[in-house]
Amino acid sequence: MPVPVSAPSFQSVTQPIEQRYRQYAQKAAQWTKQYEARGGKVYCGAGCFHCCDMPIRLSLAEALIVAQALDPAAATRVAAHAHKVQANARSAPDEESYVERHRQEVGFCPLLDRASGSCTQYAARPTRCRDTFSAFPARYCAAGAWEQMTPHERRDYQREVARTPGTDGEVHFIAPLEHLSEPVWITASKSMRQHWRMEVWGDFWNLTTLAADPQFMQAVERGQGRAAWQRASTLNLSHPVTLEIEEV
Numbered sequence: 001m002p003v004p005v006s007a008p009s010f011q012s013v014t015q016p017i018e019q020r021y022r023q024y025a026q027k028a029a030q031w032t033k034q035y036e037a038r039g040g041k042v043y044c045g046a047g048c049f050h051c052c053d054m055p056i057r058l059s060l061a062e063a064l065i066v067a068q069a070l071d072p073a074a075a076t077r078v079a080a081h082a083h084k085v086q087a088n089a090r091s092a093p094d095e096e097s098y099v100e101r102h103r104q105e106v107g108f109c110p111l112l113d114r115a116s117g118s119c120t121q122y123a124a125r126p127t128r129c130r131d132t133f134s135a136f137p138a139r140y141c142a143a144g145a146w147e148q149m150t151p152h153e154r155r156d157y158q159r160e161v162a163r164t165p166g167t168d169g170e171v172h173f174i175a176p177l178e179h180l181s182e183p184v185w186i187t188a189s190k191s192m193r194q195h196w197r198m199e200v201w202g203d204f205w206n207l208t209t210l211a212a213d214p215q216f217m218q219a220v221e222r223g224q225g226r227a228a229w230q231r232a233s234t235l236n237l238s239h240p241v242t243l244e245i246e247e248v
């Protein structure tokens with residue numbers, strides 16, 4: 001029997017992750033409070049969406065949480081986006097071009113409301129959307145920001161990043177807020193191993209589309225990695241860059 005996205009058996013996979021999301025939110029808020037008390041500044045806020053055109057990697061367990069939250073219209077938009085991601089994966093000559101083309105051509109996440117700049121699935125959004133914070137103004141997060149800088153501006157940027165607490169010294173994102181999400185990744189890995197005897201990782205929109213496919217999920221629930229890959233291939237959603245299946 002094919003497995004619907006809302007099947008009760010999936011709750012045991014997703015619940016531990018949702019608990020980690022809540023713990024992350026508390027720890028991140030605590031860390032940010034201390035950071036700001038020391039004079040640090042986090043520039044991210046409501047209405048800012050400059051990073052929502054970046055490729056996003058996640059686990060199938062997290063994709064399931066998003067798939068369960070989508071209405072049919074949103075699911076259709078995500079599936080269309082997944083096929084654009086696939087086309088990019090097939091034609092990009094290397095990782096750098098893949099990321100650049102994703103931002104320039106595949107474009108913004110279909111779950112973004114461009115009019116308000118808000119995420120329409122804020123409660124279900126994956127880890128990467130939760131743990132990415134900028135220590136610099138939004139213009140530095142926009143696609144092409146580095147490419148458009150003059151050599152002088154690049155030197156200034158590098159100097160500023162190096163002297164800004166909270167960055168890793170190379171880019172303007174806040175490293176400790178990213179590190180704090182480590183338990184979510186570990187929990188996703190453990191949860192998939194325990195319930196599916198496999199780990200499935202990949203592109204956000206690709207996996208969200210696959211998570212809503214009963215035949216794909218049936219193969220996953222049975223721990224049948226090859227059958228899952230074949231189903232993804234039938235749907236034109238299998239590529240090593242966007243889908244990794246490892247039986248354990």
Ligand code: SF4
Binds near residue numbers: 111112113121
């Ligand atoms: S899920 Fe939300 S926060 Fe994440 S990329 Fe899409 S619109 Fe942005």
